[in-house]
Amino acid sequence: MPASLDRGEFYPKVKYWILERFGEDKYNDFRNTLPDAICERMEDADPAKWYPAKDSQVLYEKLFAYFGENYIKDYVKFYTKQAIGGFIRGLVAFMSPLGLAKRAAALWGRFHSTGRVSVEFISKTQGKITLYDWKQSPIHCKVHTNWYAELIRMAGGKNINVEECYCVHKGDDFCRWEVSFDL
Numbered sequence: 001m002p003a004s005l006d007r008g009e010f011y012p013k014v015k016y017w018i019l020e021r022f023g024e025d026k027y028n029d030f031r032n033t034l035p036d037a038i039c040e041r042m043e044d045a046d047p048a049k050w051y052p053a054k055d056s057q058v059l060y061e062k063l064f065a066y067f068g069e070n071y072i073k074d075y076v077k078f079y080t081k082q083a084i085g086g087f088i089r090g091l092v093a094f095m096s097p098l099g100l101a102k103r104a105a106a107l108w109g110r111f112h113s114t115g116r117v118s119v120e121f122i123s124k125t126q127g128k129i130t131l132y133d134w135k136q137s138p139i140h141c142k143v144h145t146n147w148y149a150e151l152i153r154m155a156g157g158k159n160i161n162v163e164e165c166y167c168v169h170k171g172d173d174f175c176r177w178e179v180s181f182d183l
């Protein structure tokens, strides 16, 4: 198995989220809970460079242990706004919610060295999103649940329901989210 790597793009997003929500003192206090290498990377990560996915696992686990899992939604909202601005700006208004999820899925490989995502349309307002060959942390699954909900919301979906029905952390072969919403 090749080592799983992630792009460094999310480290500064985590940093700016903490600074914006909690301020510099909390940010510095939180950084001190991280292993040295990750603590330094919070300040100097190269967004285009690859880093071990294990480190993103450590960072996300520590992040939501420190600030609380009820902040996952807010973090993902913040992250999505920045990510969308970067890679699919302008498309959002023209795409269907599942079309946007599919577009984001096609870009998985740009940010992760392993794993792949497939989006299956059941109807215009119902689909299945499956993540194969990627097993990091259950916290990533919660982040992904919120990420798909946020993408659908940004593309105009309402009354959104995203549920992870299969999960590698529960012994399944893949993680799968069933999504439904109104237009």
Ligand SMILES: [Zn+2]
Residues within 6 Å of the ligand: 138, 141, 164, 166, 167, 168, 169, 174, 175, 176
């Ligand atoms: Zn999962």
